[in-house]
Each structure stands twice: as C-alpha cells, then as structure tokens.
Amino acid sequence: MFKHLRPAIVLLALFTLITGVxxxxxxxxxxxxxFPRQANGSLIVxxxxxxxxxxxxxQFDDPAYFWGRLSATxxxxxxxxxSSGSNLGPTNPALEDAVSARIEALRAADPENTGRTLFAPIPVDLVTASGSGLDPHISVAAALYQLPRVAQARGMSEQAVRALVDEYTQDRTLGLFGEPRVNVLLLNLALDEVQ
Amino acid sequence: MTLNGILQIAVYLAILILLARPLGAFMARVYNGERTFLDWLLGPVERLIYRLAGVDPAQEMNWKTYAVAMQIFNLLGLVVVYALQRLQQVLPLNPQGMAAVSPDSSFNTAVSFATNTNWQGYGGEMTMSYLTQMLALTVQNFVSAATGMAILVAFIRALIRSPQTSSGKAGGLGNFWVDLTRTTLYILLPLALILSLALVSQGVVQTFSPYQTANLLQPTVDGSGNPVTSQLLALGPAASQIAIKQLGTNGGGFFNANSAHPFENPTPFSNLLEMLSILLIPAALCYTFGKMVGDTRQGWALLAAMTILLAVFIFGTYIAEAAGNPRLAALGADQQTTSLNPGGNMEGKEVRFGVPNSALWATATTAASNGSVNAMHDSFTPLGGLIPLVMMHFGEVIFGGVGSGLYGMLIFVIVAVFVAGLMVGRTPEYLGKKIEAYEMKMASLLILIMPLTVLFLTALAVITTPGKATVYNPGPHGFSEILYAFTSQGNNNGSAFAGLSANTPFYNLTGGIAMLISRYWLAVPTLALAGSLARKKKVPASAGTLPTHTPLFIAWLIAIVLIVAALNFIPALALGPIVEHLML
Structure with missing residues (x-):
C-alpha cells in the first residue's frame, strides 16, 4: 500500500507539471x-x-437588422x-410558446408583407433557440425570409441587400461538411457601413 | 435525410476506420515497449520520470497490485481536484475572480474528472478559474484516460500470457506506472498537441487574457429594463483542454454549452476533427488489441461489431431529428430540408452543424463514453433522445471510453463465447483461455452492476422531493431527464439532458456515487478477471474451438449486447421517451 504512495504522488505532480502547466x-x-487572431477570440476591431x-x-430585434437565432442565455x-441552450423538451408547452412568440414578433415587424409572409412558413432555425445561445449564424433561407423587411426598413433595394447576404454566406466546408449559413453580425455591420 | 447528410456520415465513418490501423499499430508498439519514432524526445523524459518516482519499469504487478496502484493514483487525483476548486479564489490565474466552488459540487466534479466521466453540474465560464481548468481538469483529462487504457492493456496481457511462456512472471499484468506514463507521453500528449493547434486555427480560443468586452451593434435591455450596451466574451486556455477532452473520451467542456459553443467548436471542420477524436482512440485500440494478441482479425471483428451498431443508431438519430417536431410545424415553422433551409428539429442545435452533424455527434459521444455535446440532447425529439440513452445502456461498449470501452466489450465477448459454448455443448474458450465459473461470475457482476446502479438511483430520485424538485421539463420528459442523468453518470459518460438542474446536494452526491461505482466497481472485477485469465494455460485451438473473428460471431456478439441492454432498460425507456413519442 505505502510503497505505492511515492510513485502516485510523484507521478501526479509530474503529470500536473507536464499536462497541466x-x-x-x-x-x-x-x-x-x-494564429493570434483566432486564439484571442476572432475579434472584430x-x-x-x-x-x-x-x-x-x-441580439437583434430592430426591423432594419437581420435577426439571429433565439438565445436562451x-x-x-x-x-x-x-452560454446555454433552452433545454426545452419537444413536448414542453413552453417550447411552443417561445416559437409562437417569435413567429408573432417576426410578423409584427413585417406588417406590410402580410400578404406574402403571413401564411408562409418561417425557416425553423429562425424560431428556435441555438444550443449555445451564441450561434452567430442563420440559414440562407432565414436570411432571405427577412430580406424584404430589412430592405424596406433601410430604403435599400432588395438586390443591394441580396448582394450583401450573398457576400456573408458561407458554403459547406469542401462542399460537404456542415451547412450553408449567413453570419448575422458581419452582415449587419456591412449593412450599417453601406447606409 | 438528404444525400449530403448521408455522405457526411459515411465519410466520417470511413476516415475513422482508415485511421484505426496506423494509430492502433503505433499504440501496440508503445504498450509492447518497442521503439517508436518519438523515443529520441520522450525516452529521456520517461526515464527521468521513473527515476524521480522510484519506479522500476521492469517490475511486474499482479492484478491486486495493479488495482491498488490504480486506485491510489486516482484517489490522490480526486483529492487534488477537490482542493483546487475549493481554493481557487486565493490561487493565481483567476482573472474573473471566480469564488470557491461549493463542497458538494467540488466533490461531484472531482469524482467526475477522476473517473473519466466529466459530468458537469457547473457552467465552466461562470465557475472555474483558468488555473482550475488547467491544473485540475486538464490534468485529469489526461490521466483518467490513461488509467482506462492501462487497465485495458493489463487485460490484453492476461489473454496473451500464460504460465508456460517466459513472458513475465505467472499472473503478471505489466506495471501500472509504466502503462500510465507511456500512454500519457507517447499517445495522448502528441495527439492533443496537434489537435489543439488545429482547433485554434479554426477559432477555438487559447489565451490567458481576461474576458473581453465588446460594444453591441444594437443595444438592448435586460429582463428588468436596464440598458445593455456591451457583451462580455468569455475566453481562456480552451483549445488545449478541448483537444484532450475529445481524445480521452472525457467530454467536459471548457464552456457551459460544451462543443455547441462557437469558441469551443467554431466551424464544420473543427466539428469534424472533434467528432473523429471522440472515437479515434477507442477504434484504434481494437487494432492494438488484435496486434497484441497476434491475430488482427480478432481486433477487426470487435471493431466491426461496434461500427455496425454505431452506424445503425446514427441513422436512427438522424431520421428522428430530420423529421422535426410536428408541434412546431403546426405553428408555422418550416422544417423541410432544402438546399437553403437545413430544417429538422433545430431547437438546441447550431446552424453551422445542422441536423446530420448533431445526430452523428450525439450518437458517437454516447456510444463512446465521451459525453461532450454539440447540440442540446434535452431538446431532441423523443426518439432522437432515446438513442443516446440506449447507446449508454449498452454499458459503454460500442467504442466506449478509451480503454474501458474495449475491456467492457471483451466482457461481452466472454459472455457470448460462454453462451455459445453452452448451446453447442463445448467448453467455452477465448483466444486459448478457458472460460470457467470464476470468469462468468465476474462477467455477470460486470454486466449487472451498471443497470442496478442506474435504475436504483433513478427510482430513488423519482420518489424523493429533492430528486423531483429540479426537473425542468414536465411530463414523461422529466422522467427522461432523471433517467438520463443517472444513465450518464452510471456509465461514466457525462452528457446530460441538461434541463435538470443537477448542481444540488442531492444530485451531486448521488451522481458522484454512481460515477465511483461505474468506474471502480467495474475496473477492479475486470482486473480480477484478468488475474484469473493470466494464470491459465493456453489451450491450442482445435476443431471444437468457436472462431471469434467470423461474421457469424460478430452477429452473435451484437445480439448478446442488444439483448442484455433490452432486458435491462426497455421498461424504463417505455416510461420516458417512448411515452413522450406517443404524445407528440
């Protein structure tokens, strides 16, 4: 028993030094x-x-900005x-409440387009909370859904906004891995720079 | 399902299998004490470590000595992790001024990291100082993984050695200190170093700076109406910890959201690397096993059984999650998958990963006892959440923990050989070792301890007030949260249905006990079994020997694993996810 104490203590100390320091x-x-930029948080300065x-x-809820995912933080x-997800289960009524509230907010921010969007289904990522609560992306469909609203709020042409959406759309890695996505913060920063 | 989703999963599995052989062959060299290409650098370090620790690397240990050394080392690690958490407020490298962690949470976390579970009742960026993350958690990520691999290697040696051969003293299983040291130095450290830099290149943070403040583009208000104009970005030395957390089937996140956090897993490429790392070592150890027993077909057979089960269940999760949640469709959410809309059940998932990568990760992380997540399992559809539970109910033998998964699977092999032997009326043997009453007693213990622990503690929680008090979701999903918590801790997995607030004295203590039981009450009988096997003579294969590398045996092994899990857990699963699915 005690003959194991020395190796146990010394090895733990050495591994703490090697792997912990x-x-x-x-x-x-x-x-x-x-990689100094990435190591320090890929900051936008x-x-x-x-x-x-x-x-x-x-967080964005101004009609003139693209909105991101719901965040449960x-x-x-x-x-x-x-960081945190909502952890709402699939049958929890609170999940339906959160999704309904978001759908209403999206429609309320876009009243002039009721004829076009009222009954149009909204891309699911735009009405659900992300796992981290910090998801920087929305799907391309979610960006296109919001495009007329943003263009109108800014008095820009839809083509001009569309060009920016395309610019901040990332494709799948190697055309295979992950999902195509739009970076909401970068897109909104670019919009502000234009107008 | 889409073609792209199927391809992502198929390519992942193909890369994994391709990597198993080169890494597995390298690990066999490490454990056989042969020369490796890292000797010039690590050889002197290794010898210095033995000298300082007073270890004679040539000294063989029998199973009892091996078990005692392993437990003393783990207990000591547990005490240090506990102490570092309790004292972090007075220790350096605490730029955010984190307070001491509560005694019950510190106990739970110390057990969690020492047992390779990495269940987390706390949120990393809100609780732990940089020093605690490094000295306590990163270190245990290495040595708890190395402990599991050491026990596996001891078990393999028991199958190779016999009293007739000259290799080692009778009953010798190797030297725990040597196996621990060589695993850490030659296998885990080099892999972690490479992976952590690859992760940083993708955007995983690695810095000692305090959290950064950024100005919000659109100022907002908090719940009480106060204006909020800035965002505090949590940082830290994350990449170095995340690399080993994935490689060592640890799974404990640097941040609360684990690998769903963009600083922990920023891109589809980092996601691919992290997913490969979950299963890399467990897959490669199958080849190592085959190499060490002198018949690589034996290793491939085990890898085949694991991969078949894994692939089937990955697609099960994928189908369930891609189908989405009918309740949300009714509200007007578009869950159809198109080229522009990832669709499916996106609650708790990240857009950059989408449904296929979230389903793949969830299945792989619970098949292995990793437990890291890139999506919130609590928000999966009932059947999508059922599969991670089932993967753990297999006893973490489909890849499983590094080392522990394969020795767990070898126990199932022994049961499979025994049952097959009974059916055809032959003496069961595996790799020339006769399987007799003592082996079957130990194997039965090993298979029964886990379900007993999980089901007893789940029952305890659902009949007591503190057990029910912190359940988050109503109805059968609440039961699933409790079942998941004890299934995860009772299998050293670490993932969670995280709606359950587990950072309470009740869950911290019961969970801690579950983790201790599932690690050591399995490791010690496994070593006892190894001790018994090592003393047996090798019988040469005869016409009556059941071959254990054939497709027939692979199918038989899969059947045994499935039947045992089904008998143990179908009633409990019926009360949780199955009822919930019917309510959807």
Whole structure:
C-alpha cells in the first residue's frame, strides 16, 4: 500500500507539471504566434473599438437588422459569459410558446408583407433557440425570409441587400461538411457601413 | 435525410476506420515497449520520470497490485481536484475572480474528472478559474484516460500470457506506472498537441487574457429594463483542454454549452476533427488489441461489431431529428430540408452543424463514453433522445471510453463465447483461455452492476422531493431527464439532458456515487478477471474451438449486447421517451 504512495504522488505532480502547466503553455505560445487572431477570440476591431467576435452572435430585434437565432442565455440573450441552450423538451408547452412568440414578433415587424409572409412558413432555425445561445449564424433561407423587411426598413433595394447576404454566406466546408449559413453580425455591420 | 447528410456520415465513418490501423499499430508498439519514432524526445523524459518516482519499469504487478496502484493514483487525483476548486479564489490565474466552488459540487466534479466521466453540474465560464481548468481538469483529462487504457492493456496481457511462456512472471499484468506514463507521453500528449493547434486555427480560443468586452451593434435591455450596451466574451486556455477532452473520451467542456459553443467548436471542420477524436482512440485500440494478441482479425471483428451498431443508431438519430417536431410545424415553422433551409428539429442545435452533424455527434459521444455535446440532447425529439440513452445502456461498449470501452466489450465477448459454448455443448474458450465459473461470475457482476446502479438511483430520485424538485421539463420528459442523468453518470459518460438542474446536494452526491461505482466497481472485477485469465494455460485451438473473428460471431456478439441492454432498460425507456413519442 505505502510503497505505492511515492510513485502516485510523484507521478501526479509530474503529470500536473507536464499536462497541466507545460502543455497549455506550449499550446498558448504556439497559438499566439501562429494564429493570434483566432486564439484571442476572432475579434472584430474597427477604429480601436471592439465590436464583437465574428464567432459569437449578438441580439437583434430592430426591423432594419437581420435577426439571429433565439438565445436562451440569462439574464440577457447572447450573454457570451454564460452560454446555454433552452433545454426545452419537444413536448414542453413552453417550447411552443417561445416559437409562437417569435413567429408573432417576426410578423409584427413585417406588417406590410402580410400578404406574402403571413401564411408562409418561417425557416425553423429562425424560431428556435441555438444550443449555445451564441450561434452567430442563420440559414440562407432565414436570411432571405427577412430580406424584404430589412430592405424596406433601410430604403435599400432588395438586390443591394441580396448582394450583401450573398457576400456573408458561407458554403459547406469542401462542399460537404456542415451547412450553408449567413453570419448575422458581419452582415449587419456591412449593412450599417453601406447606409 | 438528404444525400449530403448521408455522405457526411459515411465519410466520417470511413476516415475513422482508415485511421484505426496506423494509430492502433503505433499504440501496440508503445504498450509492447518497442521503439517508436518519438523515443529520441520522450525516452529521456520517461526515464527521468521513473527515476524521480522510484519506479522500476521492469517490475511486474499482479492484478491486486495493479488495482491498488490504480486506485491510489486516482484517489490522490480526486483529492487534488477537490482542493483546487475549493481554493481557487486565493490561487493565481483567476482573472474573473471566480469564488470557491461549493463542497458538494467540488466533490461531484472531482469524482467526475477522476473517473473519466466529466459530468458537469457547473457552467465552466461562470465557475472555474483558468488555473482550475488547467491544473485540475486538464490534468485529469489526461490521466483518467490513461488509467482506462492501462487497465485495458493489463487485460490484453492476461489473454496473451500464460504460465508456460517466459513472458513475465505467472499472473503478471505489466506495471501500472509504466502503462500510465507511456500512454500519457507517447499517445495522448502528441495527439492533443496537434489537435489543439488545429482547433485554434479554426477559432477555438487559447489565451490567458481576461474576458473581453465588446460594444453591441444594437443595444438592448435586460429582463428588468436596464440598458445593455456591451457583451462580455468569455475566453481562456480552451483549445488545449478541448483537444484532450475529445481524445480521452472525457467530454467536459471548457464552456457551459460544451462543443455547441462557437469558441469551443467554431466551424464544420473543427466539428469534424472533434467528432473523429471522440472515437479515434477507442477504434484504434481494437487494432492494438488484435496486434497484441497476434491475430488482427480478432481486433477487426470487435471493431466491426461496434461500427455496425454505431452506424445503425446514427441513422436512427438522424431520421428522428430530420423529421422535426410536428408541434412546431403546426405553428408555422418550416422544417423541410432544402438546399437553403437545413430544417429538422433545430431547437438546441447550431446552424453551422445542422441536423446530420448533431445526430452523428450525439450518437458517437454516447456510444463512446465521451459525453461532450454539440447540440442540446434535452431538446431532441423523443426518439432522437432515446438513442443516446440506449447507446449508454449498452454499458459503454460500442467504442466506449478509451480503454474501458474495449475491456467492457471483451466482457461481452466472454459472455457470448460462454453462451455459445453452452448451446453447442463445448467448453467455452477465448483466444486459448478457458472460460470457467470464476470468469462468468465476474462477467455477470460486470454486466449487472451498471443497470442496478442506474435504475436504483433513478427510482430513488423519482420518489424523493429533492430528486423531483429540479426537473425542468414536465411530463414523461422529466422522467427522461432523471433517467438520463443517472444513465450518464452510471456509465461514466457525462452528457446530460441538461434541463435538470443537477448542481444540488442531492444530485451531486448521488451522481458522484454512481460515477465511483461505474468506474471502480467495474475496473477492479475486470482486473480480477484478468488475474484469473493470466494464470491459465493456453489451450491450442482445435476443431471444437468457436472462431471469434467470423461474421457469424460478430452477429452473435451484437445480439448478446442488444439483448442484455433490452432486458435491462426497455421498461424504463417505455416510461420516458417512448411515452413522450406517443404524445407528440
């Protein structure tokens, strides 16, 4: 029993040093040299101001901006210091309430288009909460659904907005992995730059 | 299902199988003590470690010594993780000023990381200092994985060695300290180093800076109407921890949302790498096993059985999630999959991964005892959430934990050989070792302890107030949350139906006990079984020997695994996900 104590203590101490100190330090050192932008959070910095991270979504509910996924983080949506999904089960009435509220909000923000959109189904990712509460993306369908509203609110042509949506659309990796998607924050920043 | 979704899954499985052989062959060299291409660098380090620790690497251990050394090392690690959490507020590298973690949560987390479970009752970015993440959690990610692999190798040696051969003393299973050290240095560290840099290239953060503040483009208000104009971005040395969390079937996230968090898993490519890492070592260990027993067909047979079961269930989850939630369709949500709309059940999922990658991950992470998630299992459809539960109910033997999955599967092989032997009236044997009463007693224990633990604790929770108090979703889904919690901890998985608030004294303590039982009450009988096998002579194969590498045997093994899980868990599953599906 006691003859095992020395190897146990020494090995735990050495592995703590190797895997708990040296390994993270080496990775940090290499990461900061080779990939400094990514290692520090892929921050969007303009004129010395940090405007966010291109990997982390922000909350939008102004009709002139594209909206992202629902976010279940507390106390505010898109709290990047407290990621969380909604964890609502598929039969929980609260899930239906959340989806209905979002559908109503989308339609209320777009009243002039009722004829076109009232009965048009809304892409599901736009009415459901993401797993992290920080999803920076929406589907291309969800962007196109909002396009007329955004164009009208900004007094821009739909073609001009469409060009920006296309610019901030990422395809699948190698045409195979993941899903095509639109980065909401980058798209909204680009819209603000135009107008 | 779409062609793209099917292709993503097929390509994933193909890459996994292709990687099994080269890594498996390398690991066999490591465990046989042969030269590797890393010796020039790691050899001196390894020898220095043995010298400082007073370890004689040539000294063989019998099963009891091996088990005692393993448990002392794990207990010590557990104490250190507990202490670091309790003291983090006075220790350095705590830029966000995290307070000490509560005693019951610290206990649960210490057990969780020492047992390779990585169940998390806490949210990482709201609870743990950078120092705790590194010194406590990252270290255990390495050594708990290495512990599982060491036990597996001891078990394999028991099958190879016999009193007639000169290899080792009678009953010797190797040296725990050597297996632990070589696993960590030669296998886990190099892989983790490569993977962590690849992940950083995709956007996983790796920094010691405090959390960053960003100005919101559109200011908003919080629940009480106060204006909010900025966003606090949680950062940290994440990539180094995430790499080993995936490779070592640990699964404990740096951030609360685990691999759904964009800083933990930012792109489809990082997602592919992380998913491959979940099953990489468990798959490769099958080849290592075949190599070490001198018949690679034996390893391929086990890998085939695992892969067949995995593939079937991946597509099951995929179909269930792609079908979406009829209740949302009724409200006007478009869940049809098109080239522009990923569709399906997107609650709790990330757009960049979509349904196929979320279903694939959920099945792989529960087949292996990894437990990391890239989508919230609690929000899966009833049948989509049933499959992760079932994968764990198999006893974490479909790939399973690094090391522990394969030794768990070898127990099922022993049962399969025994039952087949009874049916044809022959003495059962596996790889030349006779399977007798003692082996079957241990194997039965190993198979029964898990369902007993899971079902007893689930029953306890549903009849007590603290057990029911923190259930989140109403109806049968609430029962599923409890069943999932104990299934996950009782199998050292770590994933959750996370609506259940498990950071309470009741769940922290009962869950901690479940994790301790499922790790050590299985590891110790496994070593005892190994001790017994190692003392047996090898009998040469004869005409009456049941071949254990044929398609027939693979099918037989799959049947045994399926039947045992079905008998144990169908009643419980009927009360949760199956009822809920009927209500949908």
């Amino acid at each position: 040296l390994y993270p330090l080496i990775v940090t050192g290499l990461a900061q040299v080779i 303009r004129n010395g101001q940090t405007l966010g991270s291109e990997l982390i979504g922000q 507390g106390p505010v949506p898109y709290n990047a210091a407290g």
